[in-house]
Amino acid sequence: MHAYRSHTCAELNKSNVGETVRLSGWVHRVRDHGGLLFIDLRDHYGITQVMADPDSPVFSELEKVRSEWCIKIEGNVMARDESLVNPAIPTGEIEVFIRDLDVLGKAEELPLMVFGDQEYPEETRLKYRFLDLRREAMQENMKMRSDVVMSMRKRMWDLNFREYQTPIITASSPEGARDFLVPSRLHPGKFYALPQAPQQFKQLMMVAGYDKYFQIAPCFRDEDPRADRSPTDFYQLDLEMSFVEQQDVFDTIAPVLAGVFEEFGGGRKVDAPQDWPQISYRDAALWYGSDKPDLRxxxxxxxxxxxxxxxxxxxxxxxxxxxxxxxxxxxxxxxxxxxxxxxxxxxxxxxxxxxxxxxxxxxxxxxxxxxxxxxxxxxxxxxxxxxxxxxxxxxxxxxxxxxxxxxxxxxxxxxxxxxxxxxxxxDKDRFAFAWIVDFPIYEQDEESGKIDFEHNPFSMPQGGLDALNGDPLQVLGYQYDLACNGYELVSGAIRNHKPEVMLKAFEIAGYGEEEVKSRFGALYKAFQYGAPPHGGCAAGVDRIVMLLADQQNIREVVMFPMNQRAEDLMMNAPSDPTSDQLMELGLRVIPQD
Known part of the structure; x- marks a missing residue:
């Protein structure tokens, strides 16, 4: 028999009656019925009721056991009396009479209870996240997240996409949010950045001839937190394709997401992808007051x-x-x-x-x-x-x-x-999707009159170079979002892959040729060497799981999230660097008033 368990706490049933088994897990609940001790023993897979009476050789030791102690027991499987069968759990027809007990890990007084549905302050939950994650709802959320990612991967491979990894340490790139900068030890005074997205790398892969790419990609943005957004890092299903138009991207990603929502949506209605409406950005603002409308x-x-x-x-x-x-x-x-x-x-x-x-x-x-x-x-x-x-x-x-x-x-x-x-x-029993299209590329500051990018500067303008010779405020891009139930789930574009169009687009927004070459040198240079038309999108994994799990806050589906102040209360991050670390990096911290 294995040193710790012969079965998990979800496996035993009536067919195992009479067997000697070994189980390991956590004490979920202890019930003392006047000389009979019952313990709900929990592991990642389920719960098994184990029990002892004064005839058990470890009864006195068992009386000392408390909630969330980690224990190993050995005993005999017995059938429950018919009136005591619990149909709510797979092991509800049996119980295990304990013959031997080994305490693997004691638990101190608990700052939050794992058993039950009590509400605790967010600070407590995040500081003791390792306990919070033991709770049934959190276990289910995290299992769903893992299963959703697996499903996404399989669906993308089935569409002949291959998964490629892009760098985590790279150059700073203005993509709409603040970078997390990483100081370089080997190059004092210079900094890397954590990527806001694999945007430029995946475009460079298309130039390199890799045709279909996807990745479950970590992204890092120093942003203010919201209920549906992490303040530091998040994951997205990132994809890019060559020789495609906008509709090709829609026809690729829509069945993937529809399949995921059908698989994990708990029976809620999912409209067929061909029925997802395409609404212009301006119409969405007019009809719904939002570019991520809730069409329910x-x-x-x-x-x-x-x-x-x-x-x-x-x-x-x-x-x-x-x-x-x-x-x-x-x-x-x-x-x-x-x-x-x-x-x-x-x-x-x-x-x-x-x-x-x-x-x-x-x-x-x-x-x-x-x-x-x-x-x-x-x-x-x-x-x-x-x-x-x-x-x-x-x-x-x-x-x-x-x-x-x-x-x-x-x-x-x-x-x-x-x-x-x-x-x-x-209609609460539905996932309602809508493509938001025809985003304007430029906007004008009312006070200064300056023209700047309103949305993604790397999107191909509709009409190409000719469109950029007219009124900038009328120029639309091949840029699109996918909204579902009031949330933006996907954002993407057909990319501007022509150097002359790229230069003109940035010139209108006040960026000279040298600045474009300096800030986006790799892309600009690559576009000189036979760049194919390409486009793609990214779908937010955390937000998708949040919707599927019917949660209102993204922290409920992220294993180790930050709080509203972008602090990790469990690991005490961010923390002060040591003087040796600063010296090695050639940095000095200036105290803030």
């Missing part, structure tokens, strides 16, 4: 400026006299009560707005009537035109925001989400 929510916002221009509602009428302003409506099916409208008005005030105009429709003495301050100010004809445009009726409402779209779109998007949630309009 059926609400679609509309422009209703014409109904308020020159109307009796002076606030909107005067606003529309200013250039670049508009009024948008958020339909609220079934939201037609003053109580709900007042609640949404309060939400708007919490977002820093004076309020949110509204109209709701109800049964009146002479049929349907519009109610609310806006209805009185703009009159019945305009109100009716708004109702018909939005397709609303009795019991429905509409909310209105105005100004320059960029100033209120985000608030409108959040209001749409709150309305959909509060009115029960969201």
């Amino acid at each position: 929510n059926p609400i679609k916002m509309q422009i209703v400026s014409e109904h308020f221009a020159g109307s009796g509602f002076a606030i909107f009428a005067k606003l529309l006299e200013q250039e670049g302003t508009e009024i948008r409506a958020i339909p609220a099916p079934t939201g037609g009560s003053r109580k709900f409208c007042d609640r949404m008005n309060k939400f708007a005030q919490g977002e820093g707005l004076p309020g949110m105009g509204y109209i709701f429709w109800r049964e009146g003495a002479d049929g349907m009537e519009a109610a609310g301050p806006l209805a009185k100010n703009i009159g019945p004809e305009r109100t009716e035109a708004i109702r018909q445009q939005l397709g609303l009726g009795v019991g429905d409402a509409a909310f209105f925001l105005g100004g320059k779209p960029k100033a209120f779109e985000a608030v409108a998007g959040r209001a749409r989400n709150v309305i959909g949630e509060e009115l029960g309009l969201i």
Whole structure:
């Protein structure tokens, strides 16, 4: 028999009755039934009930055992009485009578309990992550994460992709976030960087003729944390392909992700990839107030400026006299009560707005009537035109925001989400995907008038070099994101592989030829030697698992995450370097005031 176990704590069943077995694991729970001791013994695979009475030679030792002690037992498998069978676990038909006990590791008083569903402060959970990870929910999350990665790998290999590894220590590259810099000992005063993504390397692989690449890639970005984003590092399914157009990338990655969500989504509906809509960036901002819309929510916002221009509602009428302003409506099916409208008005005030105009429709003495301050100010004809445009009726409402779209779109998007949630309009049993396409390449600073990149500077502009000779603000890129349930899961682009187009694109944003060659020298140089058209994308593994596990915070699906301050409370990182380390690197720390 093996030194520690003949079986795992999930293997034994009625067929093993009468056998002598050896099990090792953690004491999940101890129950003393007046002379009978029962222990739920837990390992990574499951739980087995073990027990002893005063006739057991180790009964007195067993009485000292406490929760989370690591023990080894040897004993005889017995059938449980039919009335005591536990159908909830695979080992529920048997129990093991303990003949021998060996304590492998005692546990001190626990800072958090593994048994049960108690809530603990995040600080405690992260400081004692090794205990937190023993909990059943965390074990299931981490197993799912591992299985998802395995599934992704298999699906990519089945599509004739090969996995190649790219460097972890590289040069600093401006890709939209702050780098983590690594000082060089051999080159004092110079720094490497941890890669924000394998972006340039995978493009160089395409130039090198490797056609199809993928990698489960670690990425490092010094970012402010959010519930759906790690502040330091994350993993992505990274891929690149040669001789492809945008639709080819969609047709490659969509079935992979759809398959993963069908496999691990717990039966929730996954729309077929051919049914995933392609929505322009501008339409997404207009209809949903976000470039990562939650399409489980059926609400679609509309422009209703014409109904308020020159109307009796002076606030909107005067606003529309200013250039670049508009009024948008958020339909609220079934939201037609003053109580709900007042609640949404309060939400708007919490977002820093004076309020949110509204109209709701109800049964009146002479049929349907519009109610609310806006209805009185703009009159019945305009109100009716708004109702018909939005397709609303009795019991429905509409909310209105105005100004320059960029100033209120985000608030409108959040209001749409709150309305959909509060009115029960969201289909919670579904994963709703949408491709967001036609991202603008440039934006203009309102104060300085300077043109700069709004999105990925390495995307191929639609129309190529000719498009760059017109109005920069009208130039769209072959850039795309995949949104699901309000989260961005995938980002990618068809790459700008032509040196002359690359130089012109950066010139518009104020980067001279020498600066481009200096900052992106490897790519620029490679493009001189027969670069193929290529494109790809990256899918966030952590975020995908978070959705599949039905979690609201990415730290629930990351094995050893940082806290909100980008600190590792368990390993005490970041930490102060020793004077010897600083001296060896030729560095000095300047105290901050």
